[in-house]
Amino acid sequence: MNLLLAFSLSSWAAFASAAITASESSTAISVGNGRLAFSVNKGAGTIDRLSLDGQDLLGSGGRLYLDCHCDSGYWNGGSFQLYRGTDKAGVAHAGVRISAKVDSGRTFESYYFLRDGETGLHTFGRVAYPNGGSLGEMRFLFRPSSSIWNHLSSSDEMWSVLPTESGRTTVQDTTYRISGDGVNARYRTQMSDYFSKYMFSESWEYHTHHGLFSDGTGTRDGSTYGAWLVMNTKDTYYNGPKWSDLTVDGIVYNYIISNHHGNGNPDTRNFDRTFGPQYYYFNKGAKGASVNDLRRDAGRFGDPSWNADFYDSIAQYVPGYLPTSGRGTWSGRIGLPASVTKPIAVLASNGRDFQDNNLDTKSRQYWGEVSSSGEITIPRVAAGTYRLTVYGTGIFGQYVQDEVVIRAGATTTTTATWAPESAGTELWRIGTPDRSCGEFRHGNELDSTRINTPKQHRLYWAVHDFPKDFPDGVNFHVGTSNITRDFNYMHWSVFGGKANTIRPEPYYTNVNTWTVTFDTTAAQLQGKTRATFTVQLAGVKTSAGNTDDTNKAFANLAYTVTVNGRALPVWTIPANQSSSCGARSAASCYNTHNKWTFDASYLQQGLNTFSLSLPARATAPESAVLPESVYLQYDALRLEVS
Ligand SMILES: *[C@@H]1O[C@H](CO)[C@@H](O)[C@H](O)[C@H]1NC(C)=O
Numbered sequence: 001m002n003l004l005l006a007f008s009l010s011s012w013a014a015f016a017s018a019a020i021t022a023s024e025s026s027t028a029i030s031v032g033n034g035r036l037a038f039s040v041n042k043g044a045g046t047i048d049r050l051s052l053d054g055q056d057l058l059g060s061g062g063r064l065y066l067d068c069h070c071d072s073g074y075w076n077g078g079s080f081q082l083y084r085g086t087d088k089a090g091v092a093h094a095g096v097r098i099s100a101k102v103d104s105g106r107t108f109e110s111y112y113f114l115r116d117g118e119t120g121l122h123t124f125g126r127v128a129y130p131n132g133g134s135l136g137e138m139r140f141l142f143r144p145s146s147s148i149w150n151h152l153s154s155s156d157e158m159w160s161v162l163p164t165e166s167g168r169t170t171v172q173d174t175t176y177r178i179s180g181d182g183v184n185a186r187y188r189t190q191m192s193d194y195f196s197k198y199m200f201s202e203s204w205e206y207h208t209h210h211g212l213f214s215d216g217t218g219t220r221d222g223s224t225y226g227a228w229l230v231m232n233t234k235d236t237y238y239n240g241p242k243w244s245d246l247t248v249d250g251i252v253y254n255y256i257i258s259n260h261h262g263n264g265n266p267d268t269r270n271f272d273r274t275f276g277p278q279y280y281y282f283n284k285g286a287k288g289a290s291v292n293d294l295r296r297d298a299g300r301f302g303d304p305s306w307n308a309d310f311y312d313s314i315a316q317y318v319p320g321y322l323p324t325s326g327r328g329t330w331s332g333r334i335g336l337p338a339s340v341t342k343p344i345a346v347l348a349s350n351g352r353d354f355q356d357n358n359l360d361t362k363s364r365q366y367w368g369e370v371s372s373s374g375e376i377t378i379p380r381v382a383a384g385t386y387r388l389t390v391y392g393t394g395i396f397g398q399y400v401q402d403e404v405v406i407r408a409g410a411t412t413t414t415t416a417t418w419a420p421e422s423a424g425t426e427l428w429r430i431g432t433p434d435r436s437c438g439e440f441r442h443g444n445e446l447d448s449t450r451i452n453t454p455k456q457h458r459l460y461w462a463v464h465d466f467p468k469d470f471p472d473g474v475n476f477h478v479g480t481s482n483i484t485r486d487f488n489y490m491h492w493s494v495f496g497g498k499a500n501t502i503r504p505e506p507y508y509t510n511v512n513t514w515t516v517t518f519d520t521t522a523a524q525l526q527g528k529t530r531a532t533f534t535v536q537l538a539g540v541k542t543s544a545g546n547t548d549d550t551n552k553a554f555a556n557l558a559y560t561v562t563v564n565g566r567a568l569p570v571w572t573i574p575a576n577q578s579s580s581c582g583a584r585s586a587a588s589c590y591n592t593h594n595k596w597t598f599d600a601s602y603l604q605q606g607l608n609t610f611s612l613s614l615p616a617r618a619t620a621p622e623s624a625v626l627p628e629s630v631y632l633q634y635d636a637l638r639l640e641v642s
């Protein structure tokens with residue numbers, strides 16, 4: 001029996017080994033496993049040929065590569081290393097490292113590994129900056145020029161045909177009005193009259209994969225195909241679950257570093273970091289299979305434990321990849337507030353907001369949903385010291401605990417009780433604290449005029465014409481008004497003007513100041529001395545946009561609240577919390593908040609009036625075609641007394 005097993009195992013290993021082919025010439029390295037084959041072009045430093053079961057997936061001029069906005073921009077060539085081996089399970093693999101030295105001794109490396117029996121590439125990206133400097137973007141791109149790819153998919157709900165560039169007109173930076181017949185007409189009935197790469201952006205919080213789909217039109221035998229980026233690991237990205245970025249627009253991205261939606265760029269002093277692995281997965285389906293059929297198949301790999309043994313086997317080739325021996329398990333027992341839903345526990349950079357962990361060169365990050373009974377287990381956490389943050393829908397604020405130590409090879413259990421923040425008796429709240437403006441007008445409301453009913457915030461913002469929706473401005477009366485109708489998802493200073501082709505003239509009347517009214521009874525105020533007003537923001541765009549640039553007017557943005565005519569201290573929202581958010585189709589970006597505490601005597605029995613103001617006519621020049629107004633997006637607001 002044992003002998004038989006040993007025999008069959010070793011003969012299988014030999015067969016597996018034989019099934020990987022790899023060859024190198026002065027101009028190319030080619031690797032294949034009988035189904036998936038790729039070739040690295042040494043002159044370009046990119047993968048320029050990729051096929052599955054004989055179907056060309058890239059087309060002529062298409063490529064898969066790592067790209068950066070470093071000082072010299074796009075980089076070519078470099079040095080090349082071919083690896084071949086057999087992993088612990090006896091399965092053969094081959095891999096290629098593309099390594100380039102650019103300005104000031106900086107190193108950029110991409111790694112692609114193919115395993116026998118799989119139809120995807122395991123990718124790692126490494127960047128080393130010995131002396132600091134700008135690193136604005138870093139991303140892998142599967143950039144086909146083949147016409148087989150005719151659908152986009154970023155979630156089960158968010159998919160459509162891919163419109164063509166023919167006849168389109170620019171309405172905003174990388175945002176187009178789509179015209180014409182055929183596929184473009186289909187796009188308009190499925191999704192929108194407009195297309196932007198930001199419409200398919202996603203937050204990493206729950207995201208697992210995105211990609212391109214071919215419905216079989218133009219493939220060799222009519223089979224359907226998919227090209228997916230699967231985030232099987234997320235621990236080397238930054239900004240925790242609140243990272244939000246582009247996923248697919250005809251290119252299948254793996255965004256590693258960017259400042260989109262308020263994402264932070266890393267501190268590059270003494271920087272040497274390897275990102276990944278992530279998995280570019282290619283699949284083939286029967287004729288007539290749907291985008292979500294192939295999407296579901298790709299979703300199987302969105303798990304950090306998947307292929308962990310294989311990654312241990314190749315760790316010797318990938319500097320900075322942390323094998324299983326350097327990892328432990330974290331287990332949480334969290335006393336949760338009774339009314340919380342979707343509680344998320346995050347382990348990230350000790351001593352700082354997880355949204356800012358880009359400033360911690362070595363930071364790793366992990367998160368997951370806590371069960372309703374308060375339990376969570378996260379495997380494969382890098383040994384180290386972390387801040388634990390717990391937040392969830394329905395609860396203002398969050399729970400924070402530093403100095404959570406994870407040891408390699410061990411399970412660490414943290415017991416914690418999240419007592420929700422409170423400043424007395426709640427008189428009212430507007431919105432649901434969930435780090436998003438989705439519950440307000442044009443947020444997550446579906447656009448039922450289109451077959452695929454996209455969430456309205458994903459559309460080109462100008463279609464949500466504020467002056468038409470709110471001719472008298474926002475006047476919200478607590479208790480009778482309706483947040484889905486009477487509270488807009490974006491609070492503008494000015495509506496219209498640049499980047500708004502529907503309302504090209506700026507509109508100012510009743511835009512920058514919103515009014516919230518409510519009634520209080522004598523009993524509610526009886527014996528109360530302090531009032532606390534809390535504003536949580538899902539996102540805010542000061543004139544700094546996605547940069548931290550403080551040179552323009554309104555870069556640090558003044559937000560003013562008055563209570564029955566009395567002004568509270570101005571909240572100046574700093575430029576480094578700014579993000580280009582709603583204008584880039586997002587309902588949640590960099591989150592921030594403020595609390596005002598004031599004498600309860602400002603409140604009165606009967607009708608009370610709060611005004612919430614951005615500075616009037618607060619615009620600053622934009623070099624790109626983008627709206628020049630500042631704006632913010634509320635998560636939730638509440639008033640408490642004690
Ligand atoms: C609130 O407004 C939305 C959108 O107009 C509507 O669908 C919903 O029924 C309203 N809710 C109530 C309680 O009136």
Ligand SMILES: *[C@@H]1O[C@H](CO)[C@@H](O)[C@H](O)[C@H]1NC(C)=O
Nearest residue numbers: 264355356359574575576577
């Ligand atoms: C943002 O800027 C403020 C100073 O205005 C600074 O104190 C803070 O640390 C900065 N935050 C980040 C994340 O850079």
